[in-house]
Amino acid sequence: MKKFFFLPVSLPFLILLLLLIPILFLLFAGTITLAFQKLGLPLPVAYTLFWASLIGSFINIPIAETKTYAPILKVKEVSFFGIRYPVPYIDWGEQKMVIAINVGGALVPLSIVTYELLRFAIAGNMELIIRILVAILIATIFSNFFSKPVKGLGIAIPTFIPPLIAASLAFLLGGPNKPAIAYASGTMGVLIGADLLNWNRIKELGAPMVSIGGAGTFDGIFLAGIIAVLLV
Incomplete structure (x- = not known):
């Protein structure tokens, strides 16, 4: 009897892979938690932020709605000797676009940065706050330069560029507080550079929903902060 079902890999390798997944996840979680701890956050808070970032990456909160014009596939009928033939064609049509904000890619990082700035302000460390703001400005310029709109998806940016820029700025401006500036x-x-400064280009994307901090920029935002902190 011919078999129609087969494993793509050998059974021992599949079992090993299933055993490695929890270990890899724990290493991933431990690495991210370590990065949050380097920011001066307590361990329970670091664990909470890890799960908030992970789960929040799937949550998009609608904040606005707009109308865009995009190419739409339509079908018209052509009659030839009494026989009707469907003929597809492309036409421009109005469609609704929902603008949302991603919890894991926008709200969680924003809350962490706000907490850090408030902590330094209470401690009276205004010089560090100025350094952070200058670093954000420079990183914003670079991120805006390297980001580009991807039709049907959103604003995308190469994953490795933001953390390298952030780590470099941390070494140049950070002093003893490199992790804070890096993150x-x-x-x-x-x-700011990839999402907010490309706001006027959102209508060109042709997607039913565009998420600030989501899709292509979630990797950029989340990994930029984590990798940059680990590099310093």
């Missing part, structure tokens, strides 16, 4: 410039640089 703030990495996350806010992408959020």
Whole structure:
């Protein structure tokens, strides 16, 4: 009897892969938690932020709605000797676009950076706050330069560029507080430079929903902050 079902890999390798998945996840979680701890956050808060970032990446909160014009596939009928033939063609039509904000890619990083700025303000460390703001400004310029709209998806940015820029800024401006500058410039640089400064190009994307901090920029924002902190 011919078999129609087969495993893409050998059974021992499949079992090993299933055993490695929890280990890899724990290493991933531990690495991200370590990055949050380097920011001066307590361990329970770091764990909470890890899960908030992970789960929040799937949550988009609608904040606005707009109308765009995009190519739409339509079908018209052509009659030939009494026989009707469907003929597809492309036409421009109006469609609704929902603008949302991603919890894991926008709200969580924004809350962490806000907490850090408030903590430094209470401590009276205004010089560090100025350094952070300058780093965010520079990272924003670079992120805006390297970001580009991808039709049907959103604003995308190469994953490795923001963390390298943020880590470099941390070494140049950070002094003893490199992790704070690395995280703030990495996350806010992408959020402002890639998403917010491309706001006027959102209508060109042709997507039913565009998420600030989501889709292509979630990797940029989330990984930029985490990798940059680990690099310093």
